[in-house]
Amino acid sequence: MKVKVVTKILEANERIANENRRIFDNAGLYVINLMSGPGAGKTSVLEKTLTPPAGLRIGVIEGDIAGSDDAERIARCGAPVVQINTGGACHLDANMIYEVLGELPLQELDLLVIENVGNLVCPAEFNLGENLKVMVLSIAEGHDKPLKYPLMFQESSALILNKIDLAPYLDVDLEKIRRDASLLNPRLKIFEVSCRTGQGLPEWVAWLKEQILRHG
């Protein structure tokens, strides 16, 4: 007996992501899914987004395979934070987010940042219910990354090119990163940032506030 199924394999994830989105909308909360490879500087960018305070009430969900180092760094910045340990899974999915939402004061926040597991591949596949996907690429990772990991560049609305202060010491071709990333995603907004010198951070924070304001 043949039975028609005609179902997207990630349908269950999409359903829970939609439920998350409903919860976020009801709380008047703007949500960002922050993605990158390991060590690109997601947590550093977050720390610099939290301090000095930009007039935003920000909560954070930290996703890591193991450990709570990142959550401790965020807690030291004074932001409410929940750590998820995926225990080996290479990405966060919508249900992992759904299960920890009760641990954050959603009604009191303007912005929730979900820091995904460090991985340039899988996180881009799983919708979490976020308003926006943002990725970080440190320039030390090399100029070949957009063409090697195209999906994440295609799915993201903004690209933070971090560790830009290292440019004089590297052979990296920044123009190639900009060109290939824009080729993959003509709407991608690119920020050149250094968490050490502070370069580019005001522009990133201003853009972020603009997105939240526009969302209302």
Add this chain to the structure above:
Amino acid sequence: MHELSIAQHIIEIISGQCRKSGYSRIESVNLRIGRASGIMSDALLFAFDAIKTESIAGGAVLHIEEVPVSGRCNECESDFIVQEDYILSCPHCGGSSFSMIAGREMDIIDMEVS
């Protein structure tokens, strides 16, 4: 890279559908997987076989139809299929503005049950 969790999703969906239809055994399942979906067919087959034993899909055989990546050029409006997993420029006019029209599929089409 996450073929194991994809295999778990598949087993949950087909087991539920099989029971709902009033059958107790899944013989085979047909999938359509786009070449730009990030899923490797061999890894998915391996993962599915590894975890299917404990479900009513225990005897199920997975068939995967791979969907090539295709795009439509926004400049010369021609459709094209690419051999690589991703489109970087239109093979007809070289234009860099295009829309992907297929290749990201991850769908369960149908299954044989008894």
